[in-house]
Amino acid sequence: MPLGEFELIARYFTRPARRAVLGVGDDCALLAPTPGMQLAISSDMLVEGRHFLKTVAPDALGHKALAVNLSDLAACGATPLGFTLALALPCVDEVFLAGFSRGLFALADAHDVELVGGDTTAGPLVICITVFGEVPPGQALRRDGARACDDLWVSHPVDGGLGDARLALEAFRGHVDLSDAEFTRARRAMERPQPRVALGLALRGIAHSAIDLSDGLLGDLGHILERSGVGARLDYAALPRSPMLAAQAAALQRQCLLQGGDDYELLFSAPPGARAAVLRAATTGGVAASRIGVVESIPGLRLLEPEGKVSTMSARGFDHFRDSGVTP
């Protein structure tokens, strides 16, 4: 007899409650938020064939499903508390479940965030995680706080940049040939993004606005500009890129950097006087931060090309109903 729904939950998703007053297994989980803190909440749904490929290793999928949610908390400067997991599965595949839960809990433990409840059902492979964090009143990083003359910054790995996840996708699609070592590295960027939680916390009180890069730099910057009622000029040459990406053809590089998606880095704005503070926050967060442009009062998005020309750009990111393919 295959494993049933309740045995599945018991075997793979039940651990002793820690911070939660009541964890997995009742109608609701109970959490005791720190008095006076605001609750930050975000929810992301991942659908097979849309957000991830069938080829993804189960533990990488468990990691990524939680990572993209923690990335939203990071973009708000919130401290992660807990999360719920709703999972539709075509069948009970214990190899999948063991790997998925291992990847999920490894990242959860790294961020001291607790699975408090959820739902399992039969269906097409769909993962929906809702995360909860907390933030002192008035200190959340938001999309609507960018001001003219702010620097625009983006986080990235100390030895890397934006666009590697998109490069992996193009390699999966057969649009680019990478060496085995490059493919491994690019695939890691796509499948194991690291949510910038520590950076988000360190940017409280420093950044005027922030968003996490999930739909591509131009589109996500567009959200900040629209919400804040401002424009921006990006410096293409300043966009951080890995040596691997820098070795690709110019058009591919540009696509990966500007419309990449799936980066899960933080894009944020801060006043010019805060440059040293931003760099200290990046060090605290274990990442690098590059200054990639400035916020301007004139609406619109302008790109300073490497050769000195300024192009007007559309700030449209990936749209799940207008664009197709595997994406953020």
Add this chain to the structure above:
Amino acid sequence: MPLGEFELIARYFTRPARRAVLGVGDDCALLAPTPGMQLAISSDMLVEGRHFLKTVAPDALGHKALAVNLSDLAACGATPLGFTLALALPCVDEVFLAGFSRGLFALADAHDVELVGGDTTAGPLVICITVFGEVPPGQALRRDGARACDDLWVSHPVDGGLGDARLALEAFRGHVDLSDAEFTRARRAMERPQPRVALGLALRGIAHSAIDLSDGLLGDLGHILERSGVGARLDYAALPRSPMLAAQAAALQRQCLLQGGDDYELLFSAPPGARAAVLRAATTGGVAASRIGVVESIPGLRLLEPEGKVSTMSARGFDHFRDSGVTP
């Protein structure tokens, strides 16, 4: 050009934030819980063909997707605060979206609960809602508090009972013929369950344990018994049933009452001294409550049959991986 992801959210799912400090449209929503209260959280995923039929009207689906989540808050005695909605849609169907959001917000408004954020993506039709409520420390109704000698109670409509939702399913399956009026009524029970939020609140400090009936009476009672380390005796004749269900064949009636699923009534236990208080709570909650059995110290689930014989029952409810068909 079809409606894009962001226009879709703006048109159908964005309303001015009320209780939320920051609502739909940032990386996270921000809520300010009442200081000192515990946070109750629950998440439910609904998959087309599994939890609902293609024939369901969009507004009924919007209602039900939220109702099953509010029902979990009700079972905890929590006051609803807000919810997130993650929605995978095969395509942008504005007729569907208009109906779905209308049904969703009508129920949300009735319970003063706010949509604070979520996610939309292309994919098979899947709805995942996570609800948040609050409850004073130590006052949440839980599954693990039933004690020997407690009465077992179930809520139900003043003019109805358990099992009508299952009767509708059997009619959809062609297993039973109902008159048009009966089918309309049964279908309403299946598609528009009313979460017993007011009853749950009124039962704080009265009930020892509670659960909402989603997987069928026997299975859900089994959860209470297992968690509480007790047994129970149910009185079949005392199970509330509508005149429509009471007119059906004995075997069908039994199936609908004991294994029905999708009732979204509250099953709870309370000490015999609290009978008057329970009935007052039911009145407060706008429902009836029937005493259907007793909690016993001997583990196991026994059923007092109408003819006086006692049957030992299996307390197994619907299992999404062992059972098939549309169900809770």
